[in-house]
Amino acid sequence: MDTLYRSLRNHLAGSLQTLPDKPRENPDNALRALWYAAAGQPRSVVTAGEGELPLLDDDVGRRRLQQFIQRRLAGEPLAHLTGRAHFMGLDMLSGPAALIPRVETEQLAQAGIELLLEELRHPAARVIDVCTGSGNLAFAIAHHVPDAAVFAADISAEALALAEHNRRHLGLERVELRRGDLLEPFGDGFDGTIDLVLCAPPYILSGKVEQMAPEIAEHEPRLAFDGGPLGVTILLRLLEESPRLLRPGGWLALEVGLGQGPALGRRLLRDPHYDAVRQLADARGDVRVILARRA
Structure with a gap:
């Protein structure tokens, strides 16, 4: 051997x-x-x-x-x-139906967990994860914050099927999965009740997706990367649509692409729906996570 x-x-x-x-x-x-x-x-x-x-x-x-x-x-x-990927201490099922969880997304997960445990301190916090893919963010939150009520959504039926397999594999059946476009699956009953909306969205410019390494472009779903002509189509929609769901003092938490953080941070500072904005940098000093608190 x-x-x-x-x-x-x-x-x-x-x-x-x-x-x-x-x-x-x-x-x-x-x-x-x-x-x-x-x-x-x-x-x-x-x-x-x-x-x-x-x-x-x-x-x-x-x-x-x-x-x-x-x-x-x-x-x-x-x-x-x-058939396996590691994320926030969880060995998850992985496959071509959804993005392979990235190390940089753990910064977003950690920020969400800290908000729930240290700032929101809600005994039964309500969390929504959109563009959930394999469910890595939703399941990490559910695992590390056992009292939270966690909902997850994706527009891709294939991704949701993988998330469903992960829900059973991880024994986290209490995470509720829904299919739909961004926040559309969450209707009136959710308005003003959510403590945390988080998302690791597609943020690569459409024109650059096919230029990515073949290991990515030929094996992982384009839907998980393509952020529109400027790379921020989904991010901007989340800034505009999340206030409906967030309760006062609730947080929006987003992963952003290289170079996108400062401009999005400035936009949020001008938005009256939010009264606090944080930009979290990675080890290289690049802003990769944006947090915004509902006014």
């Missing part, structure tokens, strides 16, 4: 190309994740680093591992091969 592992690891080290938006992947943990998958014990790239590798004690398992490696080197995302 050690000889096989070293041989395959060296092969990956010399050939594997990883993307900046998936910084947790390297030749070692990619091989471990594929090894677990080949053994029928799928794990994410994060949890695959834990424990001893299972035995691949037959030719079928080894051939399956070799095939996984070939597909990974051909550009298929690791999370699609393993």
Whole structure:
């Protein structure tokens, strides 16, 4: 087993190309994740680093591992091969129906959790996550804030099917899933009752989507990336539509693309629906999360 592992690891080290938006992947943990998958014990790239590798004690398992490696080197995302993605301590189901959860989105999740636990302190906070995709934000909130009532929506039936599988997989059946365009699934009964609306929306310029790395453009859904001609179509709609749902003192929390934060922050400061705006930067100093409080 050690000889096989070293041989395959060296092969990956010399050939594997990883993307900046998936910084947790390297030749070692990619091989471990594929090894677990080949053994029928799928794990994410994060949890695959834990424990001893299972035995691949037959030719079928080894051939399956070799095939996984070939597909990974051909550009298929690791999370699609393993069927697992890690987000905020959760090993979630992953597939081509929805965006693979990104590390940068954890900053948005963490900000939402802190608002709920430290500022809102509502005994039964109501939370809406739109553009939910696989449900990673909604399930992270539900996991870390057990008393919150969490609703999630997406326009894609395929994404919602994956979110439904995750709801059962994670044992978080109390998260309610709805299908529709942004906030449209939440009618009059929700008006003025929501403590937190959060969203990691599409924010890539339409013209740049096809220029993205093939690993993304050819394997992940365009709907999850395309933010319109200027990249902010969905973001601007959320700024305009969220006040209807937010109670006074409730928060809107958004992930934004590189370079979009300052302009959106200025727009929010001019909007009378909001009375406080925060811009959260990542480790490189780029604003990636915008928080706005309902006046």
